[in-house]
Amino acid sequence: MSYKTILVHADEAPDSAARIMLAAELALREGAHVIGVATTGISRFLYRGETVDEQDLNLMRHLDVLRERAAQALAEFTPRLRHVGVQSFEQRVLDDEAGAGISLMARHADLVIIGQSRPNQRGVPDVPAEVLSGAGRPVLLLPHEARATSAIAVDSAGVASPGAPLPGRHILAAWNASKEAARALADALPFLQRADSVTLAIFDADERPGVYGEAPGSEVQAWLERHDVRAQIVVEQTERQGLLKRPGNTGDALLAMAGERDCDLLVMGAYGHSRFRESLLGGVTRTVLDAMHLPVLMSH
Secondary structure (H helix, E strand, C coil), X not given: CCCCEEEXXXXXXXXXXXXXXXXXXXXXXXXXXXXXXXXXXXXHHHHXXXXXXXXXXXXXXXXXXXXXXXXHHCCCHHHHHHHHCXXXXXXXEECCCHHHHHHHHHXXXXXXXXXXXXXXXXXCCCHHHHHHHHCCCCEEEECXXXXXXXXXXXCCCCCECCCCCCCCCEEEEECCCCHHXXXXXXXXXXXXXXXXXXXXXXXXXXXXXXXXXXXXXXXXXXXXXXXXXXXXXXXXXXCCECCCCECCCHHHHHHHHHHHCCCCEEEEEXXXXXXXXXXXXXXXXXXXXXXXXXXXXXXX
């Protein structure tokens, strides 16, 4: 298995350059085609419903400005990919909202690369939540600022350092025996098979007796070995909270373990139940998306 089509979102955020560089270096390793996408932010349903009046000059000027901004976000896409030697790529400006447009494009890609939501931006669409819920493909998210030991270094101007090691040398994978976790592991196999070390983290196994088997993680460990992935299993409990001694936040525990083990990639399932955007994703997923300090590969 390999990633043969990589979709990367380009926008005005400082970490956009890091996403493009990561897509380029992954493409070199995987022999992949790269699609760079920027969006205008105008829903495609406005065009379908004939809400947009092409005779309205003021509206057309506004749309032209939005398209120009989207094109500017892709200005460095082709030069960066050519600079590192990527041979197969294309770029597109979509007249659509970012989450919806990327989700639609992702359905004929193998991997989607997007950025973490910017903090303290009320009223701004939650692009990661929309893409995770709507793409049907694995999503690799990059944090706002890469750590010193992270795969891609980004300076204050948003310039990515080429030639840095790709994420995935030391991988932490979350396992709770769910279908989302199983899909994430399968989707991450190209990373897992190249890793120097893989840690399979299981938290609070006692809360779900019978789900993990007699030896928690042994079945999925054996499955990984048949795919040439050797994984170390770590079974831990989160700190019990309240009078009922309920498990603590697994998202915080995962990020803490990733830091302690100097991991450069976290693999996990993305969980969500509600269709309401305010609570589109579950608590563990939301914690990781908000506080992530390393690249995270998620599948929903």
